Amino acid sequence: MAAVERAAVPGHVVIVGAGVGGLRTAEALRSGGYEGRLTLIGAERHPPYDRPPLSKQILEGRWEPERAILRDRAGLADLDVAVRLGTRAVALRGTTVDLDDGESVTGDAVVVATGLVPRRMPHQPDGVASLRTLDDVLALREAFESAESLIIVGGGFIGAEVACAARRRGIAVTVLEALGAPCERVLGREVGVLAARLFREAGIDLRLGARILRMPDGRTIEFADGTRLSADVVLASVGGIPDLTWLGGAELRIKDGVGCDARGRAIGMDGVWAVGDAAAWWDPVTGEHHRAEHWSTVTDQAKRVAGDILGAELPAPSPPYVWSDQFDLKLQVAGRTGNAGEVVALHGSGLEGGPVKGTVAGYFTGDALSGVVAFGAPKPFMRYRSLIASGAGRSAVFEEARR
Amino acid sequence: MKVRVDPEVCQGHTLCAMNAPDLFALRDEDGHAYAVDEEVPAGKEDLARDAARTCPEQAIVLS
Numbered sequence: 001m002a003a004v005e006r007a008a009v010p011g012h013v014v015i016v017g018a019g020v021g022g023l024r025t026a027e028a029l030r031s032g033g034y035e036g037r038l039t040l041i042g043a044e045r046h047p048p049y050d051r052p053p054l055s056k057q058i059l060e061g062r063w064e065p066e067r068a069i070l071r072d073r074a075g076l077a078d079l080d081v082a083v084r085l086g087t088r089a090v091a092l093r094g095t096t097v098d099l100d101d102g103e104s105v106t107g108d109a110v111v112v113a114t115g116l117v118p119r120r121m122p123h124q125p126d127g128v129a130s131l132r133t134l135d136d137v138l139a140l141r142e143a144f145e146s147a148e149s150l151i152i153v154g155g156g157f158i159g160a161e162v163a164c165a166a167r168r169r170g171i172a173v174t175v176l177e178a179l180g181a182p183c184e185r186v187l188g189r190e191v192g193v194l195a196a197r198l199f200r201e202a203g204i205d206l207r208l209g210a211r212i213l214r215m216p217d218g219r220t221i222e223f224a225d226g227t228r229l230s231a232d233v234v235l236a237s238v239g240g241i242p243d244l245t246w247l248g249g250a251e252l253r254i255k256d257g258v259g260c261d262a263r264g265r266a267i268g269m270d271g272v273w274a275v276g277d278a279a280a281w282w283d284p285v286t287g288e289h290h291r292a293e294h295w296s297t298v299t300d301q302a303k304r305v306a307g308d309i310l311g312a313e314l315p316a317p318s319p320p321y322v323w324s325d326q327f328d329l330k331l332q333v334a335g336r337t338g339n340a341g342e343v344v345a346l347h348g349s350g351l352e353g354g355p356v357k358g359t360v361a362g363y364f365t366g367d368a369l370s371g372v373v374a375f376g377a378p379k380p381f382m383r384y385r386s387l388i389a390s391g392a393g394r395s396a397v398f399e400e401a402r403r
Numbered sequence: 404m405k406v407r408v409d410p411e412v413c414q415g416h417t418l419c420a421m422n423a424p425d426l427f428a429l430r431d432e433d434g435h436a437y438a439v440d441e442e443v444p445a446g447k448e449d450l451a452r453d454a455a456r457t458c459p460e461q462a463i464v465l466s
Contacts, residue, residue, distance in 0.1 A: 050457055070456065078449070299422060318421060323459060330414060382415035382434025 009310055010108030010271070011036045014097055016089045017113030017243075018042025020050060021276030021298040023070055025111050026081050028306030038081040039105050041097065043114075043243075045086040046134050047072050052295055054137040055161040056325050060168065061141060065134055089114070089246045095271045109309055112247070112258055112266065112274040113302075116240030116293070121153065127218025129235040131158055140235070147171055147232040151221060154237035155182035155206065157324040157331075160195070162235060163204050164326055174229065175199060176210035176221065186322070186333055188363070190343045191373050194356045198327040198375075201356075240293070242278035254280040257291040263314065264305040273309065275301040286336075296321040319388045329357050329376030335388040337363045337371035346372070346401040347380050360384070362401075367393045404443040405466045406451050408436045412462035419454040419463060426451055436462075 013029060015022045018040050026038055042048070049068040057063035076083050084099065091098040096106040118130040129140050140162070144150075150166045152159045155177030163173045175182070181192025182199060199206040211224035220230040242257045252259040252267045257280035259267040264281060266272040276298035280291040292298075297320050307314045324331045342364045345351045350359030356375050362384070363371035368391045374381035387397055406426065408419070415434040419427040426447060427436045443451045443465075455463035 052459060067456075070453065075449070296418065296421060299418075321416070323416060332416075378414040379434075382417075382429075385417070385434065 009034070009036065012039070012107040013037070013109045013111065013309060014039045014041065014095070014105050014107030015111045015113055016041050016092075016097055017111075017115055017276070017278075018044070018048045018083070018085060019113065019115050019276070019298075020048065020070065020295065021115065021302055022111070022113035023048035024299050024302030025113060025275060025306055026079060028303045029309065030079055032306050032310045032312055034306070034310055037107075038079070039084065039107065040076070040081050041084045041087055041089055041099065041105070043086070043088040044133055044135070047076060047083075047085065049134055051132075052323075054134065055131055055158050055165070058134075058137050059131075059141055059144075059162065059165045065138060068134065092247050092250055092272070108271060110272045111305060111309075112244075112251075112272065112278060113276050113298075114243040114246070114278050116277045117243045118236065119239045119241050121212070121215065121236050121238060123214060124236060125215050125218045127234075128215070129233055131162060131235065131237060132240060140233075143233050144169055144171065149231035149233070150174070151176065151229060151231040151234045152237055153212065153221070153234065154239065155179075155195075155199070155208075156237060156239065157183060157186070157322070157326075159235075159237040160199070160326045161324060162237065163199065164202065164328075167202055167204060172205075172231075173203075174205040174207065174231065176207050176212065178210055178212075180208055182206065182208075183331075184338075186338055187373055188338050188343060190351065191337075191361050194350045194359060194375060195326075195331070197350075197356055198329075202327050240277065242291075244278055254289040255291045256280075257289075259289055263308045264301055265308065273305045275305050292320055294320050294322045319385065321385070330374075330378060331376075332374045332378065332381045333371070334381070334385050335363070335369070335371035336365070337373055341365050346384070346397070347377060348375070350375060362397055364394065369393070369397045404448050404451060405441055406438045406443050406455075407441060407464050408438055409462045409464055410435055410437075412460050414460050414462075416459050419458055422457070423447075423450045423454045426454065 048070045053068045088100040095110045118132045149172045152175045182195040184192040213222045213224045258274035260281045262282045264273045277293045280289040283290045319335045321334045344362045346360045346362045348359030350356045360374045372384040
């Protein structure tokens with residue numbers, strides 16, 4: 001008989017990163033029938049928790065932090081996984097992970113799921129807030145108790161959600177965005193203008209094209225034109241960078257992430273997979289590597305990696321999806337938007353200056369619908385998600401819009 | 404354990420159907436999620452709890 005190509009199922013899988021990607025990988029391995037050893041290593045002291053509620057329910061004080069925990073210690077024990085929380089990986093040698101407490105864990109397979117660390121501004125002084133972890137949001141929530149003013153550097157989704165939460169508490173909010181519209185990388189300029197209107201209608205001082213020269217201290221911004229602006233709290237919300245310094249350059253970096261094939265196998269690293277925000281998977285549809293920062297993508301990738309490790313058939317990927325609760329409406333994004341070819345209004349009149357709420361924009365690449373953005377229009381939005389997945393053309397999309 | 408999706412609260416994020424396709428499905432007409440079976444199959448309780456916890460709208464009701 002010819003040699004079987006598939007490698008044997010490993011006896012010990014080590015997952016580095018105890019966020020949603022790491023946890024979902026562990027869960028998918030167990031539900032896929034994996035009976036070998038499992039180790040989950042997390043730099044934070046908390047058990048795996050869900051990040052979307054941090055800048056929403058938890059920052060607003062509607063949820064206590066425990067509610068975001070996905071699996072507590074007992075739940076992890078049920079999964080029969082050895083957990084090392086509050087322990088940071090410092091190096092990877094083959095499939096051996098060195099830890100900051102001096103110990104090492106050797107697996108037959110390693111899954112990199114370390115996610116992002118907040119990007120810092122150049123020469124960022126101490127005292128500037130960031131929002132990535134549960135501890136970050138609890139510190140920010142406490143700062144809001146006494147703050148009267150807030151500057152947010154970065155007008156992305158997180159910046160918008162924090163701005164809303166602060167406005168609800170009566171805090172004066174200024175948002176500084178370098179680009180010409182908020183959330184421009186995701187929405188594109190044309191639709192980003194609608195987001196800008198939402199900021200301003202909520203009483204937020206939104207400054208687009210902001211040029212920051214430096215921060216003389218943790219509460220003061222100095223602009224390129226020499227003017228200064230101070231607030232009780234400054235939040236840097238300028239995105240994140242993959243937390244990969246511990247790999248020491250052993251990986252092939254693509255778009256700042258670990259370059260992977262379409263199954264999540266790290267290129268050039270035997271026995272290593274990567275999932276989530278820190279992984280740049282090959283996308284056969286677009287013919288390039290893509291690093292997504294979406295909850296739905298990491299969940300999808302975790303299942304696929306677990307399947308690949310077990311030699312099982314891989315589930316079909318679902319189109320990327322992200323949502324944000326802003327200004328009392330739900331902003332929903334599916335598929336590829338941002339730099340798609342053409343934006344067409346499908347519902348509502350926001351793009352022509354009418355109300356933002358109820359506006360649905362379609363993004364077309366050639367004839368095919370590649371993405372959809374909806375402002376407070378969940379019902380129409382849902383109908384387009386399957387059209388994106390099936391690569392529907394304009395005529396089918398416009399027919400749906402007329403329904 | 405019983406499970407249902409509150410149709411008034413569901414906003415069609417579809418994360419439940421993505422993570423627990425055995426328990427949740429989506430209506431063709433409006434994309435809303437519904438429980439495949441009101442009774443959670445034995446051994447799937449954790450999956451149901453997890454779906455309820457990660458639902459962005461907290462629309463999944465367990466009893």
